[in-house]
Amino acid sequence: MSAKANAASEPKKRSRLRFTRGLGQSPLLVRCAAVWLSLVVFVAFFAQWIMPYDPEATSLLARLEAPGTSTRTGAFHLLGTDHLGRDLFSRLLTAIQLTMAVAVFGTVFGAIVGSAIGFIAARFRGIVDDLIMVLVDFQASMPFVIIALSVIAVTGTGNLLLFVLLVGFQGWERYARITRGMTLAAVNHGYASALSLLGAGTLRVYLRHILPNIAAALIVQITINFPETVLLETSMSFLGVGIQPPNTSLGNLLSYGRDYLLNAWWIAAVPGFAIFFTTLAMSIIGDWLRDTLDPTTRSGA
Amino acid sequence: MTGERVPLAIEGLTVYHHAVDAPVIENLALSVKPGEIRGLVGESGSGKSITCMAALGLLNDDWQISGQIALAGNRTLQAVAERRGFDAAMIFQDATSSLNPIQTIGQQLTETVARLRRLSRATARRVALDLLKRVDLPEPEARYDYYPFQLSGGQNQRVMIALALAGQPRILFADEPTTALDVTIQSQILELLKSIRDETGMGIVFVTHDLGVIEDICDTVSVMYSGRIVESGPVTDIIDRPAHPYTSGLISSMPTLAGQIPAGIAGQVPAPGQRPTGCAFAPRCSEARPDCRTEPPRLVAFSAGRDVACLNPLGGNHAAEQSRLDHRHCPNKSTRQEPIAEIKNAACDYRVGGGGVFRAVSNVSFDINDRESVAVIGESGSGKSTIGKLLLGLEAPAEGEILFSREPVPLLGTVLHRAYARFVQLVPQNPYLSLDPRATIGNQIREPLIIHRIGTQAEQLHKRDELLEAVGLGPEFADRYPHEISGGQCQRAVIARALCLQPQMLICDEATASLDVSVQARIIALLRELQERFQLSLVFITHDLRIIRSLCQKVAVMQKGELVEFGTAEQVLSTPSHPYTRALLAAVPEKKKELA
Numbered sequence: 034m035s036a037k038a039n040a041a042s043e044p045k046k047r048s049r050l051r052f053t054r055g056l057g058q059s060p061l062l063v064r065c066a067a068v069w070l071s072l073v074v075f076v077a078f079f080a081q082w083i084m085p086y087d088p089e090a091t092s093l094l095a096r097l098e099a100p101g102t103s104t105r106t107g108a109f110h111l112l113g114t115d116h117l118g119r120d121l122f123s124r125l126l127t128a129i130q131l132t133m134a135v136a137v138f139g140t141v142f143g144a145i146v147g148s149a150i151g152f153i154a155a156r157f158r159g160i161v162d163d164l165i166m167v168l169v170d171f172q173a174s175m176p177f178v179i180i181a182l183s184v185i186a187v188t189g190t191g192n193l194l195l196f197v198l199l200v201g202f203q204g205w206e207r208y209a210r211i212t213r214g215m216t217l218a219a220v221n222h223g224y225a226s227a228l229s230l231l232g233a234g235t236l237r238v239y240l241r242h243i244l245p246n247i248a249a250a251l252i253v254q255i256t257i258n259f260p261e262t263v264l265l266e267t268s269m270s271f272l273g274v275g276i277q278p279p280n281t282s283l284g285n286l287l288s289y290g291r292d293y294l295l296n297a298w299w300i301a302a303v304p305g306f307a308i309f310f311t312t313l314a315m316s317i318i319g320d321w322l323r324d325t326l327d328p329t330t331r332s333g334a
Numbered sequence: 335m336t337g338e339r340v341p342l343a344i345e346g347l348t349v350y351h352h353a354v355d356a357p358v359i360e361n362l363a364l365s366v367k368p369g370e371i372r373g374l375v376g377e378s379g380s381g382k383s384i385t386c387m388a389a390l391g392l393l394n395d396d397w398q399i400s401g402q403i404a405l406a407g408n409r410t411l412q413a414v415a416e417r418r419g420f421d422a423a424m425i426f427q428d429a430t431s432s433l434n435p436i437q438t439i440g441q442q443l444t445e446t447v448a449r450l451r452r453l454s455r456a457t458a459r460r461v462a463l464d465l466l467k468r469v470d471l472p473e474p475e476a477r478y479d480y481y482p483f484q485l486s487g488g489q490n491q492r493v494m495i496a497l498a499l500a501g502q503p504r505i506l507f508a509d510e511p512t513t514a515l516d517v518t519i520q521s522q523i524l525e526l527l528k529s530i531r532d533e534t535g536m537g538i539v540f541v542t543h544d545l546g547v548i549e550d551i552c553d554t555v556s557v558m559y560s561g562r563i564v565e566s567g568p569v570t571d572i573i574d575r576p577a578h579p580y581t582s583g584l585i586s587s588m589p590t591l592a593g594q595i596p597a598g599i600a601g602q603v604p605a606p607g608q609r610p611t612g613c614a615f616a617p618r619c620s621e622a623r624p625d626c627r628t629e630p631p632r633l634v635a636f637s638a639g640r641d642v643a644c645l646n647p648l649g650g651n652h653a654a655e656q657s658r659l660d661h662r663h664c665p666n667k668s669t670r671q672e673p674i675a676e677i678k679n680a681a682c683d684y685r686v687g688g689g690g691v692f693r694a695v696s697n698v699s700f701d702i703n704d705r706e707s708v709a710v711i712g713e714s715g716s717g718k719s720t721i722g723k724l725l726l727g728l729e730a731p732a733e734g735e736i737l738f739s740r741e742p743v744p745l746l747g748t749v750l751h752r753a754y755a756r757f758v759q760l761v762p763q764n765p766y767l768s769l770d771p772r773a774t775i776g777n778q779i780r781e782p783l784i785i786h787r788i789g790t791q792a793e794q795l796h797k798r799d800e801l802l803e804a805v806g807l808g809p810e811f812a813d814r815y816p817h818e819i820s821g822g823q824c825q826r827a828v829i830a831r832a833l834c835l836q837p838q839m840l841i842c843d844e845a846t847a848s849l850d851v852s853v854q855a856r857i858i859a860l861l862r863e864l865q866e867r868f869q870l871s872l873v874f875i876t877h878d879l880r881i882i883r884s885l886c887q888k889v890a891v892m893q894k895g896e897l898v899e900f901g902t903a904e905q906v907l908s909t910p911s912h913p914y915t916r917a918l919l920a921a922v923p924e925k926k927k928e929l930a
Contacts, residue, residue: 223762223764223768229747230755230759231785232756232785237785
């Protein structure tokens with residue numbers, strides 16, 4: 034009854050700028066997350082120009098230097114150096130660049146493929162649906178690392194594009210499941226059938242009407258999958274079948290640092306914190322996005 | 335009111351909702367004597383259900399309750415929850431979903447009886463069987479082991495009543511218990527409640543939006559508006575001579591078999607927190623005076639046994655009758671008696687589990703003439719909605735044919751159906767569900783034009799505003815989302831969308847069933863107006879016989895998939911020839927004098 038009463042309330046004046054205005058009014062945590070993410074995005078785009086040193090330049094005289102030390106040659110290492118004397122700050126920036134690229138493209142790819150598969154299952158039902166759901170169950174019962182490893186075993190390492198697609202494919206079954214379930218619910222909801230009665234085609238009903246209605250769940254799934262993609266990339270790189278030198282990802286950095294945890298903790302800690310804060314910020318932003326993009330929560334009491 | 339064991343006495347009840355940050359119920363008093371059935375009536379959003387839930391202690395921590403609630407003489411708020419089931423019980427609108435789907439009704443009833451009466455399981459089982467007999471469930475011994483899904487809605491409502499009786503309560507809250515039921519089942523349930531009242535002497539609070547039902551079952555009635563009681567007293571007195579303009583408006587909104595066109599009430603119930611300073615009804619009231627807007631009226635004695643909260647009560651005249659429009663029947667404007675749609679010996683099958691088929695409609699034939707309104711009536715399962723689906727091309731006839739303009743109706747999903755969408759459109763039962771929650775009203779009204787690539791953008795926007803105007807919404811509604819507007823406004827938007835392609839026929843499938851009577855009356859008036867303006871044929875599928883006469887010229891009566899009677903509204907409603915039609919008419923909860 035109170036929901037009805039809310040619905041009857043006077044509509045607020047709507048502004049074209051509600052997205053930006055929403056960010057301005059958002060809680061402090063969301064703004065911190067947004068600042069961190071924009072920093073990461075900035076680094077991802079401009080790493081080449083802001084890194085102080087060549088991330089691949091080794092210096093055996095300045096190995097395992099602590100953060101903030103200056104070497105005899107006059108080089109200043111903000112975050113210290115690694116076991117080959119490479120500047121950790123510069124390496125962190127390139128690693129962020131590559132990890133972000135892999136995670137963003139991979140996650141988006143997985144989301145699109147998974148949702149499309151879910152839509153197909155919901156649209157055709159019957160045998161197509163059964164087949165897809167069997168694949169989904171198969172995928173869900175199999176650790177993705179094993180599948181990824183066997184694909185790499187066949188194709189070999191070093192193909193970056195293939196690696197991105199492979200990492201992104203992880204979690205497709207969850208998108209498919211969510212999309213299928215929510216689409217079936219939406220089709221029964223009435224507006225979908227009302228639109229088909231008006232002569233709307235399948236693509237219009239699915240992409241223009243059902244997709245916005247289930248987008249909230251997909252966005253949340255993306256924010257859950259994004260860190261997992263980062264972690265998958267990390268573990269693959271750790272096993273030596275992911276990003277190959279001279280390229281560097283946060284996962285590579287982390288795995289190098291593992292050997293020096295006792296005497297040079299910063300090598301592992303710096304990429305570790307970068308991963309931690311980025312994935313956390315992504316989750317916070319995802320939560321906030323879901324609430325903002327939903328007109329039913331936006332104008333609540 | 336101070337007698338011993340008064341079933342229900344509520345005084346000064348105020349219910350405050352934390353999220354809304356405003357009182358939802360304000361200073362409400364309500365009492366029920368032993369053996370009294372008190373109706374609680376009002377539009378949705380007026381606080382009827384909240385009042386019942388507050389009285390039963392069913393509201394959670396989002397709500398703050400103050401005031402006095404006494405159930406069977408126990409005068410503390412804390413005791414309410416503990417005494418639930420003993421002193422008070424409640425039955426709901428949707429009985430089937432109120433029962434546990436994975437337990438048999440016998441288990442549920444026995445468990446409740448054993449708990450409330452502290453009996454052994456064997457004795458409780460006997461009592462449970464007695465209760466099932468008491469509520470006239472056919473073959474109670476066999477039905478004892480049935481699951482709720484194996485019973486019909488009416489039978490489940492009987493089980494709910496048996497459950498409510500398990501603790502031998504002194505007061506029963508019935509929240510729209512018959513709204514979801516067919517008229518014949520509804521009248522049986524109402525009879526059952528009356529006979530239980532006579533036998534046990536318990537009090538009943540009967541919540542409904544249907545004044546016809548109130549008239550049928552209640553002794554006294556309290557009219558609620560915006561969280562307050564605006565009028566209360568004996569039923570016949572109030573229905574015949576309403577003192578509050580709101581009551582009068584509700585009464586004049588009721589469609590009647592006699593076919594007076596209901597007037598309805600403009601506007602909507604204000605949300606809690608947005609109530610005006612004076613009388614909450616003043617903005618919608620035709621009798622409002624300047625002082626109505628400054629001073630909230632108190633509930634004061636009006637005449638013997640009657641209270642009214644109005645500064646300017648109607649002087650007991652027949653205001654309700656006067657405000658009805660004068661036409662008694664819907665004039666048959668149709669000049670061309672050519673059929674636009676023909677249903678010829680149609681049958682329709684549904685596939686059911688296990689490869690079988692269920693014949694929903696068999697051997698139905700009737701014509702729908704150009705610019706004519708045909709009502710298709712019947713109870714649930716009669717196949718009336720299937721007729722609509724056949725006409726829309728949602729189902730293919732298994733036998734016979736469905737013609738529109740002498741052409742067979744194409745099936746949904748075929749290329750021809752896309753073009754057919756421009757001739758026949760649907761107005762469904764639930765307007766909220768048939769609108770995309772994430773798209774604005776304006777875009778959804780315009781969408782059919784985009785789909786069929788009609789006109790330029792400017793022309794489409796012009797058409798959109800024109801349609802919004804035609805359904806009484808106005809262009810300012812274009813930017814709103816469905817959840818921001820009321821149910822009646824949503825239904826108007828759906829009608830506008832259906833009219834966008836300038837169809838020749840509208841199928842209204844229970845189009846007003848989910849709306850308040852005050853809103854329903856206005857939608858009916860709108861449909862009548864639009865029918866003339868756009869020269870539409872209407873197929874009005876409904877279970878409510880009372881709205882037929884004011885809207886339709888012809889009536890098709892369906893029973894168990896067959897057409898049992900077809901004729902003009904006048905003929906079918908005044909001199910029904912089929913016994914089923916007569917049974918339907920007799921079950922309509924309405925004063926019998928209006929039938930004459």
